[in-house]
Amino acid sequence: MKILVPVKRVLDYNVKVRVKSDQSGVDLANVKMAMNPFDEIAVEEAVRLKEKGTVTEIVAVSIGVAQAEAVLRTALAMGADRALLIQTDEDLEPLAVAKLLKAVAEEEKPDLIIMGKQAIDGDNNATGQILSTLLDWPQATFASKVEVSGSELLVTREVDGGLQTLGVALPAVVTTDLRLNEPRYASLPNIMKAKKKPLDTKAVADYGVDIAPRLSVLKVTEPAKRSAGIKVDSAEALVANLKTAGVL
Amino acid sequence: MAVLVIADHDGAHLRDTTLKTLSAAQGLSGDIDVLVYGEGVSAVAPQAASFAGVRKVLTAESPELKADIAEAVSALILSLADNYEAIAIPATASGKNFAPRIAAKLDVSLISDVIDVVSADTFTRPIYAGNALETIKTSDAKKVLTVRPTAFKAVTATGGSASVEAVSAPAVALKTRFVSDEKVTSDRPELGAAKVIVSGGRALGSAEEFTSVLEPLADKLGAAIGASRAAVDAGYAPNDYQVGQTGKVVAPDLYIAVGISGAIQHLAGMKDSKVIVAINKDPEAPIFQVADFGLVADYKTALPDLLKALG
Incomplete structure (x- = not known):
């Protein structure tokens, strides 16, 4: 079985988000970037399936600026076999990303695509579902457990009110939720080895798909700040304050 | 322009998320239809019909819709999409699961987690975990939005008397099989x-x-x-x-x-x-x-x- 894992380079989740004063976007200059955490979980799951012997090859793909090579190297160090960077300086919408990934899937013919349920920059939670639709492959989103069972994949999903288990026929698209696994840290020898693993670079134009933006960003602003309130010194004082505030 | 609101319900009652999505939809249009799918739709549909400003309530039932299989739900909504300029979906786990499929089939950009309807084509949504808010304008003729319920007040005005009309769910060759549900039951509020x-x-x-x-x-x-x-x-x-x-x-x-x-x-x-x-x-x-x-x-x-x- 072959797995394709799309990964995105995003602002590191520990970095404080700063909105640019001209309201044109979030300041990404000279800040630490990293692999989208949900995508790390996807890479980890692919590697675990390979370690179980179910999977023979893992291909990591990223769409983004030249520096996105770094997140692909991370995926290779975690255990992916080879990588593909589709280089672009444009910030693509999920629809365009999914169209490019569809083209990649048609070339690579994986049995399974595992990807993060959302990227922590745009927070769209859309690319996996769109890709599943365009490929006409079944989808299993927000996965907290993945099990291969013959030609079917059993996926337990985090849904409103609890969990749901679906059986999806392969090939399929799975998106990861937080509790699917805890991604490993790549060891130093594996980081060294990853430098020698194959990494291809292509241009968006090589795929001939429509990536024209449909949305224009009019402004990006900071949310209204919540001001810190008061400290109270006892449970009685807390109750009195809550009564005054009209919430008890 | 008419808007189709997709109802979120528990099989007996409309959830608050639906009332809040209705409120967001009112910022788009006066003509609002509501789709109630799944099971128990005959109990839920009259609740949706009672809200002021609702024009029509559509209902659909099938085992796949009851299991909330994204492929089946999106096929149903797509079969109705021609009649609407916008489709508004509560941004729940369920809504987030199927909404992008509708946008993909219509070849439009999904607008997810809307917290403010600025105008019929301009919306505000949180990015970076709500640490920034972006206001975006879409050039797509048809809009597919998911609505963050907490950002809107629930509609309260009743007195509507919309008609209720059953629609048939289109046949879909599913490659997905429902296996089981493990729902947490509780007497507490949701x-x-x-x-x-x-x-x-x-x-x-x-x-x-x-x-x-x-x-x-x-x-x-x-x-x-x-x-x-x-x-x-x-x-x-x-x-x-x-x-x-x-x-x-x-x-x-x-x-x-x-x-x-x-x-x-x-x-x-x-x-x-x-x-x-x-x-x-x-x-x-x-x-x-x-x-x-x-x-x-x-x-x-x-x-x-x-x-x-x-x-």
Whole structure:
């Protein structure tokens, strides 16, 4: 079985988000970037399936600026076999990303695509579902457990009110939720080895798909700040304050 | 232009999320139809029909729709899409699962997690876990939106008398099989709709402690129980309790955070609450920066005291 894992380079989740004063976007200059955490979980799951012997090859793909090579190297160090960077300086919408990934899937013919349920920059939670639709492959989103069972994949999903288990026929698209696994840290020898693993670079134009933006960003602003309130010194004082505030 | 609102319901009642999505849809158009799919639609449809401004209620039933299989739900909505300029879907786990499929088939860009309808083609939505808000204008003729319920007030005006019309679900060759559901049942209010939420963090130390500490307070206040990601990851609470960027986004009248430090991703899920109370023994915990009332104390003494003070 072959797995394709799309990964995105995003602002590191520990970095404080700063909105640019001209309201044109979030300041990404000279800040630490990293692999989208949900995508790390996807890479980890692919590697675990390979370690179980179910999977023979893992291909990591990223769409983004030249520096996105770094997140692909991370995926290779975690255990992916080879990588593909589709280089672009444009910030693509999920629809365009999914169209490019569809083209990649048609070339690579994986049995399974595992990807993060959302990227922590745009927070769209859309690319996996769109890709599943365009490929006409079944989808299993927000996965907290993945099990291969013959030609079917059993996926337990985090849904409103609890969990749901679906059986999806392969090939399929799975998106990861937080509790699917805890991604490993790549060891130093594996980081060294990853430098020698194959990494291809292509241009968006090589795929001939429509990536024209449909949305224009009019402004990006900071949310209204919540001001810190008061400290109270006892449970009685807390109750009195809550009564005054009209919430008890 | 007409808008189709997709109803969220529990098989007997419309959820609050639907009433809030209706409110967002009113910012787009006066002509609103509501689709109720799944099971129990005959009980739920009249509730939707009773709201002022609803033109028509459509219903559809099938085993696949009942199981909320994304492929089946999106095929149903697409079969109706020609009649609408916009489709508004509550941004629940269910809605987030199928909404992008509709946008993909219509070849439009999904607009997810809308918190403000600026005009018929311009919307505001949170990005970076709510640490920034973007206002975007779409050039697509048809709009597919998911609506963040906590950002809108529920519609209240009734007196409508919309017609109810059954539609047939299109046949779909599914490659997905429903296996099982494990739903958490509870007599408490749902997190998304609760007026009061009592939420616990990793400081509670165990699943037993989580339950024994938070339940009496939640019972007293008629509150829903929530949890931080750390508490869920540690197995103290089920995943459905998680409040935060990747869990549920809530905005109750009163949010009481017990032993929660206040990681950015948790704050993203509750900072729009009307009144926030933080109980934490660490005076430097970031949760105090957003709390209206902070009590620096060990929950082990503070919660019994609080119960006593509540009488």
